[in-house]
Amino acid sequence: MPKVLTADQVRHYHEDGFHFPVSALSEAEAAECRRKLEDFEASQGGAITGRQKTKLYLLLTWLNDLVRHPTILDAVEDVLGPDILCWQSSFFTKEPDKKGFVSWHQDATYWGLSSPDVCTAWVAFTPSTLESGAMKAAPGTHKLEQLPHKDTFDPDNLLTRGQELGVDVDEDAAVDMVLKAGEISLHHVMLAHASAPNVTDDRRIGFAIRYIAPHVSQITGVPDSAMLVRGEDRYNNFEMETPPLSDLHPDAIALHDRITATREAFIYQGTDKGAHRGDGGVVIDS
Numbered sequence: 001m002p003k004v005l006t007a008d009q010v011r012h013y014h015e016d017g018f019h020f021p022v023s024a025l026s027e028a029e030a031a032e033c034r035r036k037l038e039d040f041e042a043s044q045g046g047a048i049t050g051r052q053k054t055k056l057y058l059l060l061t062w063l064n065d066l067v068r069h070p071t072i073l074d075a076v077e078d079v080l081g082p083d084i085l086c087w088q089s090s091f092f093t094k095e096p097d098k099k100g101f102v103s104w105h106q107d108a109t110y111w112g113l114s115s116p117d118v119c120t121a122w123v124a125f126t127p128s129t130l131e132s133g134a135m136k137a138a139p140g141t142h143k144l145e146q147l148p149h150k151d152t153f154d155p156d157n158l159l160t161r162g163q164e165l166g167v168d169v170d171e172d173a174a175v176d177m178v179l180k181a182g183e184i185s186l187h188h189v190m191l192a193h194a195s196a197p198n199v200t201d202d203r204r205i206g207f208a209i210r211y212i213a214p215h216v217s218q219i220t221g222v223p224d225s226a227m228l229v230r231g232e233d234r235y236n237n238f239e240m241e242t243p244p245l246s247d248l249h250p251d252a253i254a255l256h257d258r259i260t261a262t263r264e265a266f267i268y269q270g271t272d273k274g275a276h277r278g279d280g281g282v283v284i285d286s
């Protein structure tokens with residue numbers, strides 16, 4: 001018996017490569033998440049930068065709670081099974097006065113993971129609409145092989161390398177994953193997806209949490225880490241991350257610095273780049 005999705009919705013996730021919406025947070029809770037993020041940004045004088053954009057749940061207790069949110073984990077369990085690791089998280093913030101977009105891509109391309117048992121829960125802190133640049137998905141593309149991608153390093157592209165699919169996507173068949181604040185979408189690591197710029201006068205903030213089943217491993221040879229958030233890990237394929245004892249605890253900062261620096265070796269493998277800084281919003285480790 002699935003926990004949050006219906007049996008039909010689980011079947012559709014496996015057939016289409018995505019499912020939405022799932023109601024995870026109330027609108028008030030989503031607004032509270034936005035407030036906490038913006039308080040954090042204000043405390044340091046601007047939007048999150050550099051390596052903070054990756055695995056911020058290792059630094060901030062409220063984000064560590066969010067990646068363990070029972071409804072989000074129930075939904076992920078419905079598609080990945082009862083044992084779940086949180087492998088990554090990224091903010092996809094589209095500022096209203098910028099041209100930030102996301103090109104068509106498959107998440108798996110530079111992640112170096114051994115298996116596609118990887119699911120993103122994308123949490124809408126603000127409404128994600130056609131105007132604010134909701135994600136769009138090409139149904140069934142997760143069943144294709146890994147497709148070729150081209151790195152563009154376009155400064156408006158929110159992806160790490162500005163990578164884009166080297167093959168055309170049938171835009172007419174694409175589905176807009178419109179979400180209200182507090183809702184989530186789920187998508188498969190091989191799904192082709194993209195999103196357009198935000199043309200509203202408010203920010204569009206999404207928090208993408210990447211979950212994996214514990215049998216998945218990192219095959220690039222670069223040391224990798226993850227955090228057990230449900231069930232058990234009988235494989236020990238990853239260094240186990242620990243939650244922060246408090247916000248920006250010195251031990252948490254040391255762990256986060258080391259881990260985010262190390263993982264750049266596979267995220268940027270084959271390029272001469274370090275952290276790509278897109279003008280369109282924030283740099284994404286994606």
Ligand SMILES: O=C(O)CCC(=O)C(=O)O
Pocket residue numbers: 092102107120122133134135193194195206208286
């Ligand atoms: O937030 C967006 O518009 C795109 C998100 C995305 O590409 C992802 O979560 O993999």
